[in-house]
Structure formats: C-alpha cells, structure tokens
Amino acid sequence: MTRKPDPAGLKLRLIAAQRLRDVLRGEHFLPLTATELPDGRDRALANRLITTALRRHGQINAILEETLAKGLPPRSGTFEAIVRLSLAQLVFLPELGAHSALFLAVEALKRDAKARHLTGLMNAVLRKAQGNSARYGLMDEMLLLPERARVAWSASYGSDVVRQCAEALVAGAPLDLTLRDDDPELVAALDAEPALMDTVRLKNRDRSVEDLLGYQQGRWWVQDVAAAIPARLLHLAPGSAVLDLCAAPGGKTAQLSKSGYAVTALDSDAARLERLRANMDRLGYTPDIVVGDAASFAPATVFDGVLLDAPCSATGTFRRHPEVLWHRAEADIAGRVQLQRSLLANAYRCLAVGGTLIYCVCSLEAVEGEDQADWVKQALPGLALYPVTPGELPGLKEAITPRGLVRTHPGMAPNGQTGGMDGFFVARFRRTR
C-alpha cells in the first residue's frame, strides 16, 4: 500500500513547531535556515508563524486561558507549540486562511505519538478561537508584555513608554548597519538612510544579510543604532590601548578598531570568539583576541580605555528576541546584576588612572543600568561619573538623562527616523585614582 503524500504546508509547520517548542523550553530564537528548510517561501512562512507566535505570546496566553478550561495538557509533546502557531495564524495572520490553520494543526498533531490523542481538544480550541477571532484580534496591547516587565518599566519610564514597547514588539526591528567607511554610494545602493553618525537604516530588505550589497567585502556590519552608541563615547586618541571586555561577536570591537585604537577583545566563550574572529577577518580589522574571564582577567599593562558590554537580561532586544521577555524571571535578573558588579570591579582594575570606562547593557531593567551607576558611586570610589553631553549624540538628545547617562528604548529613534531602537543603557566613568 502506498502512503498518501503529506498535505502541502505540513512539513514547514512540523519544523516550525519543533523550533517553537525549543524556544518555549528556554532556547534562544534563531530563524530557520536554508539548511533546515531549503524552500525559500516555506522558510519565510515558517519563520513568520514562529515570530508571530512569539511576539503575540502574551495575547495567546490569554486566548489559551479562555479556550482551555483545564489548562495545557501535561506531557503532550508538540501540542503547545502547534496550538500557539495555529492561533498565531488564525487570529493574527488571517490573510493566510483559517482552513489551513485548523486542518494542518490536526495533521501535525497526528504525526506526534505523544500528542495524537489530543486532536479533539485541538479542534475544540481552534474552533472556539475562530468564533472569537475578531475580538481576539483587538485584545489589549498591554497583554503583549509580561506583568514583571510592565510593572518594572512603568516604574522606570512611565506608562506611555510601556505602550510604545508593546507596539514595538508587534512591529519588530528594522535592519541597522554600521559602515566601515564613509560610503554615500553604498548607502544609496542599499536604499538606506543615515540614522546616527555612521549607522544607516535599511528602508526595505528583500534578502538575507549575507546577500546584501557590501557584506562579503566587509563594507559594514549589522548593529542596532542603540548598540552602536557606547563605543562612540570613548573619545581617545588613535593608537590608545582599549580593552573590549565581553566582546563577542564583535560589533563594538569593530567600532573600536575603526577608531584606530589598539584593541584587545576578550570573551569567555571560545565559540563566540570564533565568530568575532570571522567578523574581523571579513572587515579587515586585527584586534588581539583573548579567551578569558572578564571577572578575573589580569593584564600585564593597564588600558587607556575599557568597554564593558556586560552580559545582561537582554530585554532591550525584545523586538528581535521576543522570547527574552518570557524567559527572564526576577531571580535570574538579580543573578546578572551580581555578575555585572564583579565585572565592573575588574574593569576598574584593568583601567589606567585617567582612563575611561564605558559600561553598557542591552537591557531595559533599571537594576542593570541606572542602579548599577549608583552602585559604582558607592562601591568603586576611584571611578567618577563622566557625563555624556547632548552634543555627543546629535539627533538623540532625549536619550541623555539629567545625570549624563544614556538610556534608549524602542519608542525612541534618532533624527526623526521611524522604526525605534533597542533598549540600551550606557554610563561613562573616569578612573581618578
């Protein structure tokens, strides 16, 4: 007996469900690649379903609460991933058609021995959601954010910014590039617009990063406009010795190299440093590369500048990694705060008297940002705050706080641009003794 061929669209949903399941279990979201799903249209659709399910995670939680009286069935294989992908399609991507969402959800479930007994439940949930899809489509945007983030961000920035963050979560992020050289012809050919200093923003993007003009020749690197701010604030003389702690994959190493500094790039993750090395080879920069622990690294000679881009909750990157919002609990943010303090203390030891330290995190949590600047004041008295002035960030004065710290969030954009920016915090210090 010959087996019936799989219905069209099933394979991509099975692969998407696997990827979403991994992310729900705590992995970082990486879009499916051509190796995983060679057909470009299938791949684009699978990635769209996953990203919609992740961006709408909070609203889908509310739908599941209403439609699953007893909650998610335990030990049910891919059930949760499939129901989330199907709700994403049914409610938030109606142009893809309801029929395929319902039919392929059940077909996908039948392929999973741990979940195939739940086809009745899947049908019931999706039919209820279909009946209510107009109402679900208009759900409160605030449901998009977990309560922890809503409360913490409201306290730090006010409710308007929280709403802007919710809107930015749905909108996603544009692609920003930092240019290796002043290159107006390249900017025009890329259909990009100047965003801030040597950062440009692509207006349209119809291909993968590697296929964009100038990538292979190392004429730019991908870096959100907010992420490009910290390295610009060092202002040292060319040739100065600069230590880039926590450097991989090297966006800031490339900027420091471009400024003409003698750069040492350190990271504890050897595999990520290999990516840094490949990036520097492509761009033609030659920093010293060191595998080491930034909390205990003891250089033979101190540095004129240290940039500490500390490991953090990464909640400022939620437009590209919506899962960070749901993976970060209070306790693990507190763990990162302690790690950041030990890295700050060692960054101070690595810095020459008179040298400049930049501390930054891609986080929207004040405990990892503004509060750390307060901690430095009382715990590391040899470091004095060296305020950032409005003239240093033309077109982005609103990001500079009265104390001279830099705070960006997705509701901001430089020079009247649209498309927002990552949430970043930057503090600059000088070693006084």
Ligand SMILES: C[S@@+](CC[C@H](N)C(=O)[O-])C[C@H]1O[C@@H](n2cnc3c(N)ncnc32)[C@H](O)[C@@H]1O
């Ligand atoms: C925010 S990422 C750095 C991004 C990088 N600066 C850039 O601009 O491309 C944080 C990095 O910290 C590294 N890291 C975490 N703990 C570390 C430690 N104790 N010592 C050195 N690096 C560490 C991670 O491996 C990761 O590459």
